[in-house]
Amino acid sequence: MLRTLNQAGDVRGKRVLLRCDFNVPLDGDQVADDGRIRAALPTIKYLTGLGAKVIIISHLGRPEGKPEQKYSLLPVAKRLADLLGQPVEFAVDTVDSSAKLAVEKLLDGDVLMLENLRFNEAEASKDSAARTAFAKELSTMADLLVSDGFGVVHRKQASVYELAKLLPSYAGYLIQGELAVLEKLTATPERPYTVVLGGSKVSDKLGVIEHLLPKVDRLLIGGGMLFTFLAAKGFNVGKSLLEVDQIQKVQGFMHQAQMLGVNLELPTDVIVASKFASDADFEVVKSEEIEKSRFGSEGIGLDIGPDTATRFSNSIKTSKTVFWNGPMGVFEFSNFAGGTKAIAEALSGVSGTSVVGGGDSASAVRKLGFSENAFSHISTGGGASLEFLEGKSLPGLEVLSDR
Ligand code: ADP
Ligand code: MG
Secondary structure, eight states: OBOBGGGGOOOTTOEEEEEOOOOOOEETTEESOOHHHHHHHHHHHHHHHTTOEEEEEOOOSOOOSSOOGGGOSHHHHHHHHHHHTSOOEEESSSSSHHHHHHHHTOOTTOEEEEOOGGGSGGGGOSOHHHHHHHHHHHHTTOSEEEEOOGGGTTSOOTTTTHHHHHSOEEEOHHHHHHHHHHHHHHHOOOSSEEEEEOSSOHHHHHHHHHHHTTTOSEEEEOGGGHHHHHHHTTOOOTTSOOOGGGHHHHHHHHHHHHHHTOEEEOOSEEEEESSSSTTOOEEEEEGGGGGGSTTGGGOEEEEEOHHHHHHHHHHHHTOSEEEEESOSSOTTSGGGOHHHHHHHHHHHTOSSEEEEESHHHHHHHHHTTOOGGGSSEEOSOSHHHHHHHTTOOOHHHHTTBOO
């Protein structure tokens, strides 16, 4: 059983380290998408409302264990202050004297953010002794830990894993909410249950397919991974994304789907482009005729075709539970955003549970102008939700559980 925030007892006057996932996209020194910050507000407000001294810790991007201005959390602290309507103090380091001094100055109900955890090499180190030492330093600054960075619970990192062993630790509301939705998807989905997969890495998503096939009614394949499926059917795919070493595995899935009576739906048409660029020429072709476009064997598939988009939309709209991870095409280029837009539209019309998971998928639906209320849930975790759906045990959750 997960230990949750409400079991933390009286937190008034207590120093609470709050691990968030504020790894948000930045545009210069501005936050470009604040979805993950807004998702953390309920826990933060709960803690400040009870008079806790809230010390927020997070990572941002992938600095290599040392400070790098472009990965500073300062823009995040500013946006959080706007959203909270109260000042957010900022410490320019994580465990050094200025951070400690800032903690000492906190009054009940105050909020402080420490600088990027990953400016410290030990945070994401492979060496568990180094992680433990860093976690010990962090732990001296607080009385308890609230873990609420759902997007990082699949990582065995100092602030996610070791720290939770050193302090009384509890899951926050974001983690609880994410788990409630994902557990419903894995345990008792209303049927028909459809999973839509896209994005760019076939190998990343194969684990999910293996685990999900026996559970779903329909599996829709788009995005960069669709070409490995087409290749597995013996079609030529030009210069499209292709993972040759996965073809055999994918053939196994097609066979498994047939045995299980699962509808494995593949695109029947795709949009082929002259090059990987926003201003590329393009043409709609049948899936088996990718190399018959005017670009020949140089053509690159960048989106599902319109017929496929319609067929997928129908399968989605007639489902009662839909989980979608991974854009259908290169939505960053407007000519190749049509498939992703159609799927988002269909999802928004589902009369049941509709979940969008994944960093790029979530930012795609916001960028394409969909309201967050159009879906039952937009998960803040990409890798984390996928690993959960795969049935893997997640270290950051395990450590918050009593056996
Ligand atoms: P998420 O973050 O939602 O889990 P991924 O990271 O797996 O999604 O994939 C997102 C990326 O996949 C997007 O940047 C998109 O441009 C890319 N993508 C989608 N379709 C294709 C394609 N046909 N070829 C190359 N890249 C693609
Ligand atoms: Mg991604």
